[in-house]
Amino acid sequence: MLSDTEIARQIRPKPIGQIADQLGIAKSDLWPYGRDMAKVDLNALHRPTGKKGRLVLVSATTPTAAGEGKTTTTIGLGQAFARLGESVCLALREPSLGPCLGMKGGATGGGYSQLVPSDRINLHFTGDFHAITSANNLLSAAIDNHIFQGNELNIDPRRILWRRVMDMNDRSLRHIVLGLGGKQQGIPREGGFDITAASEVMAMLCLAADMDDFCQRLENTLVAFTYQGEPVFAKQLQITGAMLALLRDAIHPNLVQTLEGVPAFVHGGPFANIAHGCNSLMATQMAQHYADWAITEAGFGFDLGAEKFFDIKCRIGHLDPLAVVLVTTTRALKLHGGRAVDSLGGKDVSALRQGLDNLDKHIENVRKFNKEPLVALNHFSGDETEELDVIKNHCQKVKTPFVLCDHYASGGDGAIELAKQVIQVAGQSQPYSPLYSLELPVEEKIKIVSRQIYGADDVAFTRQAAKDLRQIQQLGFANLPICIAKAPGSLSDDPKLLGRPRHFDITVRRLQINSGAGFLVVFTGDILRMPGLPKHPAAERWRLQPDGSIDGLE
Incomplete structure (x- = not known):
């Protein structure tokens, strides 16, 4: 079987200008980054297009070490829509470099349902994460410098909330002491680093409506308290203008494509277990503005990313997905049913039946938002027919549409039935209901x-x-x-x-x-905002080839 990298090498992507033309984006709104990537100016949101912008959300059962393939399914579904002749655009998160080098590896799909250029998207891309890191750490430096220079705001160093960030898994930086080395090295205090994807700057960028809104959010950020217990906001440090300057380009969504030439906006990357887990609101709105169907995803399982998608992103952006896809696999369900992670390839109907409890809970959760889910089983080559039938029959029992998908091996063709089911479900959708009122305690x-x-x-x-x-x-x-x-x-x-x-x-x-x-x-619980590397990180498998491509980034 070919690796993801080998599959991607077989296909020559279309020039990014051609992808923009497919969507009807004006050349004046396109900022190319080489041949295969571009940023799209936010002004493009104000051009008339006449598209319907129907939104589809892809989520999943609780993540396992076996993997569920949520991003791969989202990409495959988008390619299937295109094969049906539908106008479609994806809206996805940018991968974080730390997990790519750590346990997770690349995060641009797999097989014949990938984003390209996958290596550049996974590594640095258009520099958004670096800009967010720099802006965040400028504010950190300004806080410590303000205290060092006389502390007119009377900031209590013990009550500084704002932490430094970096886009790398480094557990040794979670808790550190700053300012050691004498009088000229700053004021000693405790501090630490979070990963960039967990930073509030990332969350602000992903929820901002436009540049003015982004500026307001930066200014209104609570960063510390005074000795008297009064709040200190970023605007009081007079640094938010410089932060916005560093983020000037990062706020504009990035345009790439799938292996089959389906347009995809990839922008922003907050984690769903420590942030709200969705791509930028602006990218989602851009996809809706330029296509009849916009397909997006929310990180981790429905309980994390999708709950926040509905209760945070949909509230702020006035979104309402017409269909919700729940991705799962036989391997994931068997792991949830008690099977050992190193023996998921063998048949175990008993463990599978036990694991269906996890699927049932996520189905129930979707319905709490007044939506009906559609279960997409991401097919693996070793899946047993008996196990597939068990899941199918169970979904029928709980009155939930079920589709077996083969988009990893077959690209868009492997998700045609899923696309048809999504269109059918979308036609019957009811307005979503938030889980709670904001006025509640x-x-x-x-x-x-x-x-x-x-x-x-x-x-x-x-x-x-x-x-x-x-x-x-x-x-x-x-x-x-x-x-x-x-x-x-x-x-x-x-x-x-x-x-x-x-x-x-x-x-x-x-x-x-x-x-x-x-x-x-x-x-x-014991949730952390700075992950660590595993014993054998994915980085150990990476190799730079003479042609500039990277092996092992999968």
């Missing part, structure tokens, strides 16, 4: 998500969390939506609890005000 919002989406019995708040709740109320941020940071590999906050856990509580350790992004981050 923050504790109640957290309990609603924990009980209804995760299946928890109750929520336990630590002393620090209770203190944070009081502060949120005092500062007037209680009406913001919540963004729960939780383990992605379980419906609970314990990554070891697979399947559909029951009789558990969610533990909230602390809360953080992301006033610029416009949501409250709720930290549960």
Whole structure:
């Protein structure tokens, strides 16, 4: 079997100007980055197009080490729409360099359902992540410099909320001491790094409506408290103009294509377990503006990315997907049913049946937003017919459409039936309903998500969390939506609890005000905002070839 890299080498992508022409994007709005990539000016959103912009959301069951193929399915589905003669455009997140070098590897799909140029998209792309990192760390430097230069704002170094970031998995930087080395090296204090994808600048870029809105969000970002307990916002440091200058190009969506020449906006990359997990609102709106069908995805399982897609992104951007696709695999379901990760290739109908509990919970969760899901089984070459029939029959039992897909091996042809089913479901869609009202107390919002989406019995708040709740109320941020940071590999906050856990509580350790992004981050369990590398990171397999291509980036 050919590797993803070998498959991509067989196909010559269309010039990016030709992809823009397919969408009807004016040449004056296209900023090429070489032959295969371009940025599209935000002004393109104001050009008349007459497209219908029907939105489709792709999500998945709870992620496992076996992989579900959510991005691959999204790409395959887009290619299938094109094969049916439909006007279609994708809207996807940019990969984070840290996970690409770490455990996950590349994040541009696979097989014959890939984005191209995959190596450039995975590595640096058009520089958006670097711009976000630089803007974030400029604000960090400005805070420490302000204190060093006399501290007119009276910032308490012990109560600085803003952390530095980098787009790399480096556990040694999670907690550090800054300013060591004497009087001229700054004020010693504790600090640390998050990964860029978890930064509030990333979240702000992905939720901003335009440049003016982005500027306002940057200015309204809470960064610290004074010795007297008063809030300090980024605008008080007079640095947001320079931050916006660094982000001048990053705010414009990036245009690439799939192996079959389907246009794709790839822009922004917040993680769904520690942020809201969706590509930029501007890219989604651009896809809707220039195509009759816009297909997007939300990170990790439906309980994380898709819940935030509905309760955060749809609220802010006034979006409403007409269809929701849930991706799963036989391997993932068997792992949720108790099968060992190193023996998922063998037949185990008993484990598969047990794992269906996880699928059922996600189906129920989709319906909580007044949507009907469609289950897409991402087919693997070793899948047993008996196991496929078990899943199909189960979906019929719970009255959920089921489609077996082979887009990895067959590209768009392998998802034709899925595309037809999506079109049918979209024609019967009802308006979505948010899970909670913003006017509810923050504790109640957290309990609603924990009980209804995760299946928890109750929520336990630590002393620090209770203190944070009081502060949120005092500062007037209680009406913001919540963004729960939780383990992605379980419906609970314990990554070891697979399947559909029951009789558990969610533990909230602390809360953080992301006033610029416009949501409250709720930290549960032992969730971290800076991942570490595994014992054998994916980077060990990478090799740069004489022609400039990279082997092992898959």
